[in-house]
Amino acid sequence: MVKNSLNFSTVPFENIDEFARRINDEFESGKVGYFHLPKGSKKLIEKASVIAGEYEYESVVVIGMGGSSLGTKALYTLLKDKAKLKAYFLDNLDIATCKSVLGSINFNKTLFFVVSKSGTTIETITIFKYIIDKFGIKNFKENFIFITDPDSNLEHFAEKHNARIFHIPANVGGRFSVFSAAGIVPLLFLGIDTKEILKGAKACKKSFFDEKDDSILQKAYHFVTHKSAKTNVLFSYGDKFTHFNEWYVQLWAESLGKRCEYKRVGLTPISLIGSRDQHSFLQLIMDGTKDKTVTFIKVLDWADKDSASNLSLEFLDSCDFTNGLNISEVLNLQCDSTMRAVINEGISTDLITLEKIDEWHCGYLIYYYMLLTSAAGIMLNINTYDQPGVEVGKRILKMMLSK
Template sequence: MQYTKSFYQIKSSETIFEYVKKEIDTIGYYSLPLQDTKEIKEYAKSVKYSNIAIIGIGGSTLGTYAIYQFLKPTHEYSKELHFFESTDPTDIKLRLKKLDLNNTLFLVISKSGTTIETISIFKYIASLVKIDKNNCVIISENDSKLTQFALKNGMKTFEIPKNVGGRFSVFSTVGLVPLAILGVDIDSLLAGAREVKNSFFEKKGYYETIMEKARFMVENKNRFNINVVFSYSASLEGFNKWYIQLWGESLGKININGTKQALTPIGLIGPVDQHSFLQLIAEGKRDKTVTFIKVADFQDNTKIPSNTLDGFEGLEYIDNLEFSKLIDEQANATIESIKQLADIPYDVITINRVDEYNIAKLMFSYQLLTSVVGRFVQINTYNQPGVEAGKIILKEKLQKN
């Protein structure tokens, strides 16, 4: 007798681990920490422009912006990144006002080479300034229309591997090229990602953390179907947006049993959202897990001064307190309040230092977590069929106009 099944079933951690190991042969993001960065770094050194305009959307920009925003407050860069993502005409013009178009390098990033938002913005900018091989670089698949355009015009190109999806592409040329031009240590970025990868696949610390978290989320997904990332640093707002795309677009799928899966991502910034969303977490429906992200070393000792305002007796306990200490204690107090409620699952991630190595560790660990959860719920983590219908409808509507 033979028995075959196709229905959904939560498998053992060891089985899931073996499935993920097999993905290394077909899913490209796993190998990105091992790549040679020589060509990227050599090109980056040749760029003299002060402004780097990145034209792209979604996976083509979110990861780069997350790293840029995280590092910018504590790092001095001679160049500046500008992101053109939205087709909102007022947003485009507002961003263009900040640019000297004659002192700008344009990085056009699209995996497919036909992303409508990207090409539309690119066409508009090309009407304002001459686009040629001196001020434009194309980052795309090697056979896309965008790459063909670049080759026809003698422009520099960098390839996006076909087996690297957009939301998993931050450690590919998509992120490394603009960040290297900016002056980011991309080798340190890859070292951080490599540390997490090696630890996971050698079944060390990150294996235990990621597998345990993924299993809990999957086993309790019907009760706790919302995952809140509560980041206690304004510089992690970009990371939050990147996580929302990674989590939502990867895990909102129909599994092999025909069941709709959803672990809804929400990104919050502390302490700002203590004054808004925290109330819902604390006394609202118990359908959320919370991940707190803290920064151990902000590399900033700015203090709250004393005797600058009259009439605030009773608040002397904040005088001469470092803001980094204040935000850390705000995080700790919120975490303690959630702990005392005893019915909200939470965990705490602490970033040791504001640098390339540590932000890469955080981001690669989330990519691995996403892959593991996807395997547990038995979906295709790497496609996005729910997005394609809207693209088709838009194209049909525009062609009729």
């Protein structure tokens, strides 16, 4: 189960009813593809499973920027214990990282996923060509799988070389694409149960669209109407959430930082990992300007159940209060106590509890966040699914280089 407790006052349903209708319209219109992927990607899994059987490999490298790799990386990091293979991600134009990754793999036993929605992401293609040169690749069928929009130039290239291609549906945006081939195919090849991921997503979809659970709408409404707190902190307890948080930051920032006619609007995401960041950003939340809301995430039942030592060391016995406790439970208590402290300051918080970390719960969580983003976008009256602002820098870069 995934539970979300809102520690702020909610509004009568009539206040959010219009937004519920509008998100339903988006859903029905078919223009926003991700809503339907929990069902739509089932066939994809069948197709990919067959193909996965044809390959022999021991590691996977995903080459992709932003939404083309972040969702996969988030789920891989959360579900690493269940993956059968090691995955690497080339998600930056950083040549040192690139060389380090390529130096630690066995090329002949590695499957590369080249993921680019547009098909011409400059970083992705530059890295791809670097790899071609490095390994002198002639045959793209053996080690490469291409994931891109139908009819993109990358697809044409792959077709020409008889290489494997999977499509990201045209109506699914990069940062909403983790349940499309962009995420599902690499995760499946890594040995993760992608059917269960989709089942979790489907459960969230059902809860929202069929059972009319209004907690997502209430939360989005609170975030959007909380005029003095336009920064939303996601405080997830446990290192496994590191890349999930990065995925959230991209989803939230790129979807909700927009112009609405001549006005600029936006909600700013911040990623924190507990308990670590209690020793960092927490001070600013507690005593700084009250311009933030805080969402806590905790996992009730962690797989690792090691107990803290029962040792009582001389001079250090003031730290004995964790003795003998399940260390993961101490982490959860740190989450509870920090949330309590933040609430006491009169700051809006909410708590997402996952029963455990498995495919189902992760699928649910990811879908939950995409719905939350869609809801906030509708309430901000913006186009949640485009990213016009990132094109300017690209144009300037091309101009600089053409000189």
